[in-house]
Amino acid sequence: MPDHDFLKQIPAAPQPEGVDPATGLVSGSFGIGTFRTGADAAFPGIVVPGGAVFSMSDRYRDTHAVFDDWGRAVDWANEVAHRQDRQAFTYDALEILPVLSHPNILGAGSNYRQHVAEMMTFNKFNQHARKEGEGDEAFFHRNLAEIDRRGREGMPFFWTGLHSALCGANDDVPLPLIGKHPDWELEFGVIVGKTGRYIRPDEADDLIAAYVMVNDLGTVDEFRRVDVRFQYDWVSKNQPNFKPFGPFAVPKQFVDRSKVQIRLSVNGAVRQDWPISDMIFQPEQILSYATERIRLLPGDLLITGSPPGNAAMHGNAWLKPGDIVESEITYLGRQRNQVVAEDAGGRAPTYGPFITEW
Known part of the structure; x- marks a missing residue:
């Protein structure tokens, strides 16, 4: 980061008590995610502090069905998490998949002062x-x-993303053949539980079901191009596995946003460490704006923008094969991703990088 006093860190958010070392959940809360054991089919599950995971598959085929029925589903999940009287899997022994397999993705941009x-x-x-x-x-x-x-x-700004870019919280991130500056952006996410049109910001909390963590990676040299008049092209933010998503979503009632801190390190060196209180537009404002322009659906995913601390502010320390990215957001668990080179099977790009100057 440039050595300027005016770029000093702002105070960190006060942290909640009772954070579980096994999951990152706060005592009394739970998370909902998608998991798999061995070669078995994926199942929606409830994660509780301590690392027990209870299947929801006797009621819901997947997490999309959970969020489609959010009002009833979250009440039932709360009962299961409280009783803990059914067969449990062990969190650390499960494969963690993306929380939802095919959500619409709204990516807020330019949203931290x-x-x-x-x-x-x-x-x-x-x-x-x-x-x-x-x-x-x-x-x-x-x-x-x-x-x-x-x-x-x-007003807020968001772009739309592709669910084919999503991966699990601990999956490898392959660096594509195109793009020289792969970068991280750890973001606080919102999962929608209802639809609505022309919702005011003061009403929009009712649209929010849960909060979740997403690392919105991108090749930042692949945003601008001169061969079209629009000049911007965001498609490169949707490369495979460029969106580690999860490990689970936490119902909104368990999350005090005044205490949420975003932290990301690369090879043990802290790169992002910032409270979400620095957002320009709060999630309710962004969702209100969205209801004027699109049809929100249960299970839609809003990511609310990146705080400072990207690679350009750390001496252009772009991601490279072999790097280990470790991430956590207060209340929302942890991610660990190894960066690898993409195996393109001997194929080569036809069009290659964007044209940035004629």
Whole structure:
């Protein structure tokens, strides 16, 4: 990260008590995910602190069915988690699959004050806005003022993603043949439990079923292209396994968002460590905006943007084969992903990287 006093960390969120070392769940809570044992079929399961996992397959074929019936399903899951009187699997012995297999994905962008201000200050794309002779600190604070105006007068932004990019919380992440700057973005996610149109932000909490963790990886040199007038193309954020999703979703009643901290390390070195209180637009605002433009469905996944701490701010330390990415978000468990080279079976790209200049 550039050595500037004005980029110092903001205070970390106060942490809840009773975090279970086995799962990352807080005492009294539970998670809902998708799991598999050996070659058996995947099943929806309830995870409790301590690592017991109870199958939901006697009532629900998968987690999509769970979120389709969220009001009844979460009450029943709460009873199961409280009683713990049915056969249990062991969390550490299970294969952890994506929480949902095929959700619509909404990816909020430019949604953390510090992150956006850093990009606007240091990234090449915005240097035309720097005043003659303006130093980094003055430019940074002028950018913060612009961001705050957007928060007051503007609106959220999101792109849409592909569920084929999802993978389990502990799966390998293959680096594709295209893209030189693979980067991480650990994000606080929301799973929708209801639909609705033209929902106000003060009503939108009713749309939220649960919270979940997603690492929104991307090859950040593959966003801009000059061969089309639109100039932006977000498709490269959807490469295979670029969305570790889970390990489980936690019902919203167990999550105090004022205590949520996002933490990610690469090979043991902390890269992201930031509270979600720095969001420009809260999840309710983004969901309200979404209801004006799309039809939300139960099971839709909203990821709410990345805090600061990406590779460009750590000396361009882009991901490479052999790296180990370890992630955690308060209340929502942990991920561990090994970065590997993609095995393309001897194939080579036809079109290759985007054209960034003629």
